[in-house]
Amino acid sequence: MVLGLYNYWIVVLLMMIGFYIVIAHGNLIKKLVGLTIFQTSVFIFYISMGNVENGSAPILAEGLSRYSNPLPHVLILTAIVVGIATTALGLALVVRIKESYGSIEEDEIQIQDQLTEDKT
Amino acid sequence: MIAIAIVRTKDLLAVVMLTGIYGLLSASFFVVLDAVDVAFTEAAVGAGISGLLMLAAITMTGRTEAPKRHKPLLALLVVFVTGGMLIYGTLDMPYFGSFEAPVHQHVAPRYINDSMQEVGVPNIVTSVLASYRAFDTLGEVAVIFTAGIGVLSLLSLPQRRRSYRLDESKKELMHEQHMVVRIVSKTLIPFILLFALYVQFHGDFGPGGGFQAGVIFAAAIILYAMLFGLDTAKRVFNQTLIQLIAAIGLLLYASVGVVSLFSGVNYLDYNVLADDPVAGQHLGILLIELGVGCTVAAVMIIIFFNFVGRREAQQDANEQNSTELNNSHELKSTELKSTELNNTKQNNREGE
Amino acid sequence: MLAHLSILQVVVPLMAAPLCLFLNRSKLVWLFALLVCAFTFVNSIFLLQQVMSSGTIIYQLGGWDAPWGIEYRIDELNALLLLIISAVGTIVLFAAHTSIQKELPESRHTLFYSLYLLSITGMFGIVSTGDVFNVFVFLEISSLSGYALIALGKDRRALWAAYQYLIMGTIGATFILIGIGLLYQMTGTLNMADLANRLAEVNQTRTVFAAFTFLIVGICLKLALFPLHLWLPNAYAYAPSIVTAFLAATATKVAVYLLIRFTYTVFGIEFSFSILPLQNLFIILGLVGIFAASTAAIYKTNVKHIFAYSSIAQVGYMIIGYAINTTTGLMATLLHLFNHALMKSALFLALGAVMYRIGSVQLSQFQGLGRQMPLTMAAIVIGGLSLIGVPLTVGFISKWYLLLAVIEAGMWPVAVLLLLGSLLAVLYVWRIVETAYFKPPLPGREAVQEAPWTFLAPIWILVLANIYFGIDTRLSVQVAQAASQSLFGINP
Numbered sequence: 016m017v018l019g020l021y022n023y024w025i026v027v028l029l030m031m032i033g034f035y036i037v038i039a040h041g042n043l044i045k046k047l048v049g050l051t052i053f054q055t056s057v058f059i060f061y062i063s064m065g066n067v068e069n070g071s072a073p074i075l076a077e078g079l080s081r082y083s084n085p086l087p088h089v090l091i092l093t094a095i096v097v098g099i100a101t102t103a104l105g106l107a108l109v110v111r112i113k114e115s116y117g118s119i120e121e122d123e124i125q126i127q128d129q130l131t132e133d134k135t
Numbered sequence: 136m137i138a139i140a141i142v143r144t145k146d147l148l149a150v151v152m153l154t155g156i157y158g159l160l161s162a163s164f165f166v167v168l169d170a171v172d173v174a175f176t177e178a179a180v181g182a183g184i185s186g187l188l189m190l191a192a193i194t195m196t197g198r199t200e201a202p203k204r205h206k207p208l209l210a211l212l213v214v215f216v217t218g219g220m221l222i223y224g225t226l227d228m229p230y231f232g233s234f235e236a237p238v239h240q241h242v243a244p245r246y247i248n249d250s251m252q253e254v255g256v257p258n259i260v261t262s263v264l265a266s267y268r269a270f271d272t273l274g275e276v277a278v279i280f281t282a283g284i285g286v287l288s289l290l291s292l293p294q295r296r297r298s299y300r301l302d303e304s305k306k307e308l309m310h311e312q313h314m315v316v317r318i319v320s321k322t323l324i325p326f327i328l329l330f331a332l333y334v335q336f337h338g339d340f341g342p343g344g345g346f347q348a349g350v351i352f353a354a355a356i357i358l359y360a361m362l363f364g365l366d367t368a369k370r371v372f373n374q375t376l377i378q379l380i381a382a383i384g385l386l387l388y389a390s391v392g393v394v395s396l397f398s399g400v401n402y403l404d405y406n407v408l409a410d411d412p413v414a415g416q417h418l419g420i421l422l423i424e425l426g427v428g429c430t431v432a433a434v435m436i437i438i439f440f441n442f443v444g445r446r447e448a449q450q451d452a453n454e455q456n457s458t459e460l461n462n463s464h465e466l467k468s469t470e471l472k473s474t475e476l477n478n479t480k481q482n483n484r485e486g487e
Numbered sequence: 488m489l490a491h492l493s494i495l496q497v498v499v500p501l502m503a504a505p506l507c508l509f510l511n512r513s514k515l516v517w518l519f520a521l522l523v524c525a526f527t528f529v530n531s532i533f534l535l536q537q538v539m540s541s542g543t544i545i546y547q548l549g550g551w552d553a554p555w556g557i558e559y560r561i562d563e564l565n566a567l568l569l570l571i572i573s574a575v576g577t578i579v580l581f582a583a584h585t586s587i588q589k590e591l592p593e594s595r596h597t598l599f600y601s602l603y604l605l606s607i608t609g610m611f612g613i614v615s616t617g618d619v620f621n622v623f624v625f626l627e628i629s630s631l632s633g634y635a636l637i638a639l640g641k642d643r644r645a646l647w648a649a650y651q652y653l654i655m656g657t658i659g660a661t662f663i664l665i666g667i668g669l670l671y672q673m674t675g676t677l678n679m680a681d682l683a684n685r686l687a688e689v690n691q692t693r694t695v696f697a698a699f700t701f702l703i704v705g706i707c708l709k710l711a712l713f714p715l716h717l718w719l720p721n722a723y724a725y726a727p728s729i730v731t732a733f734l735a736a737t738a739t740k741v742a743v744y745l746l747i748r749f750t751y752t753v754f755g756i757e758f759s760f761s762i763l764p765l766q767n768l769f770i771i772l773g774l775v776g777i778f779a780a781s782t783a784a785i786y787k788t789n790v791k792h793i794f795a796y797s798s799i800a801q802v803g804y805m806i807i808g809y810a811i812n813t814t815t816g817l818m819a820t821l822l823h824l825f826n827h828a829l830m831k832s833a834l835f836l837a838l839g840a841v842m843y844r845i846g847s848v849q850l851s852q853f854q855g856l857g858r859q860m861p862l863t864m865a866a867i868v869i870g871g872l873s874l875i876g877v878p879l880t881v882g883f884i885s886k887w888y889l890l891l892a893v894i895e896a897g898m899w900p901v902a903v904l905l906l907l908g909s910l911l912a913v914l915y916v917w918r919i920v921e922t923a924y925f926k927p928p929l930p931g932r933e934a935v936q937e938a939p940w941t942f943l944a945p946i947w948i949l950v951l952a953n954i955y956f957g958i959d960t961r962l963s964v965q966v967a968q969a970a971s972q973s974l975f976g977i978n979p
Contacts, residue, residue: 022231024222030665031218037654039210042200044147044192048154050657055161055181057664062170064672067239068232072169073259075251081234083169084243085259087671089268090620091173092260093275094664096346096431097627099180100282101657103438104631106192107289108638108650110445113196115643120200124647131644224669224697241675241685242554270548270557274612274624277501281605281628284504285635288598382505389502392494395550402494404550 029056041121155186255413283434345424349431384429560617563970606632648721662705669698710742713776723795728839736832769810776803781911816892826881833949840938855928871916
């Protein structure tokens, strides 16, 4: 059982490291980095389940009969694109936040917001 | 290991570099798992584009993380519960690589056995992506387009006029510093573009396709922009034009579906595009991949240009305060750029 | 063309979004976008009619059979959601041209409409599709455009709110992705109907249990169910007024739809409500949400904040109806989806009109507005009454059915608590009424004019709809009932 599943466990570990960065860190860019790692690990999980023993890449050729499952590959191609789209938008937001708050640390921004709220 | 290093490191530049390596590693992992198309994309995106964007962002936001931490305990708890849940979930999973898993027994066999007759493309990933599940891919192009529009709406600046003299002197500076790099890459760029076209049209047979081609194409343009300055690049590739290309790509894709509608079949059914169903499929896939390529390349360029344009605008603002400070900043960022450049080259090489 | 209505609903706005970039003149783009939304509205009416008369519409994209290709599957529930989204989307957009002139720089107008159309496309896509991965893709279209739309807000806090929303939303989406992956691994399929069939065999496994949990948590993040609601108030408060009116009326509804679809159709009712104490959990979270959010609303000074917290409370009502797990309960939830969309779009649009005239929605600035902007304020009062659940408004209808369902299920304490929750709504609505009508106009401010007709027309269309559907309930109740019965597998 250990041998059959260890691959997934490593992926879970990676996912959780990414997830931890997202929720525990206060730096906005680092949060996005965490998100990227989290997502990439999910991709690895998908690709892992498409793998077959003794299979080959899903490009049809003479003399091959067993191929990896192409469907997870397709899904992940899409998901990678979605991921980079999210990252790009997130970074654009961070740049704007830096411009208007002068900081990219979560708590400093919250303090500034508190101050504006108290004024009104 | 790298993931852990990322948690610990406070220097954001190092973090970004490590993320790039992480992307590259997962790409090689994908190769091991027979997912060549995915590996290709991950190498271009995870190690290339996203690292590039993060670098561009860091030059604007500063590169160190504040040392304080808050609530790590609560976060750890959440992470442990989630991770525990996942591990618990794995317990009943089919074993890794097992051929008996439902994944390999249901749905997928038809792709593997029949796609050659039904779609006529040796690369199964392409036939699933572009035909069986073409609507997902349309959605994906729409996501990319959305990101492009979103970044534009956040970062785009009104057309600005800079003092001409200053521009020239900067160029001069760069020219002297990077003579060799510039000439080398100048000769490289046409090849990269050629390679992009190859990837675009070879996707039917080997790994590749519109998305990867778009990214490589964009990388070539970005390389050009980095070496010859954004303004020169913008003169060559008009901003509005690029936006329109992004729009056209998405429209092209969606219109292929509309053509099927008018031919009396369901949306995105390519069989009717030509007399012979397989020829129709070929034509359909070719057209939509072209659409994907256009949109992806254009959006990547839009995103990059706007990030860098924003940064230059910030620097202009700084210049008015102190010219000296700006100079050192500029130097540092050119250093950065040359490392980025290496990254991009590596990716391209790896793609080949 | 009649056979293709379901796909046109999604593809027309999808193609219109890039076309916006070609027009590039603010007014022209607005007219174009409005036309497109109006088309989807008419289209959704046809779809609803078709579904009600001849049953579920199934449409195979690319001509491929279901589990191999992607299919669209539209039953009463989907059609109802399509109608809500397209109706609100069209009416709200009517005021957009006037509103964004004050709130956005000219250079962003085209992009705004393009994003708006993409956002609506994403929502249509989510509620039309019968494929779980397709749900994820369109979820991201609507989310990404949503983040960008919120970040367009004038206040710098809009940026921060959009960033927080982006992080929370992406975590939610990734959870959903994990859930989908686990399901796929156990069944080998992504099609909802096929999943439902094949899950029966394996639903005792721990993997499916984990998949279920991840999907529920992911969806609840998007749903802003208490305590996962933290991103919502600021996002609604600092986004441009039009965006708030649109998202408040639609975004959480789509998440409720997903919750219903996954638990009822994909996993099946028996499984969903037996594997986790979902019923008790959701009823408790719903009640706590109602009280916590309503109390927070009472103390807020920004009127947009007040209504944003009220939205979180309303999610509580929807989730309780859903958790009762009877046809009446589900029907109450569906009615409330419809009715709440009408109330909140009217209210937030009215706030947009206030924003247009006085440039602020702080409660203190509302002094004297009762006389100066009588029509706008009257709309807010009626919307508020509807929120409380006063008879002759739509709010009454949904609360009535909800109470009925709760009593039917014998949960008396819940019924009492629901009524108490409505009293809290009285308090926060009253604060606005008091300031607007019973306090003298702010000294030193020039007399404020009534909002322009481009605002008043859509606001009052929505307000009248609030009253109309509060009196003549045939249409809404009939559809909600049909949808609820078909989810429970009862043929009327």
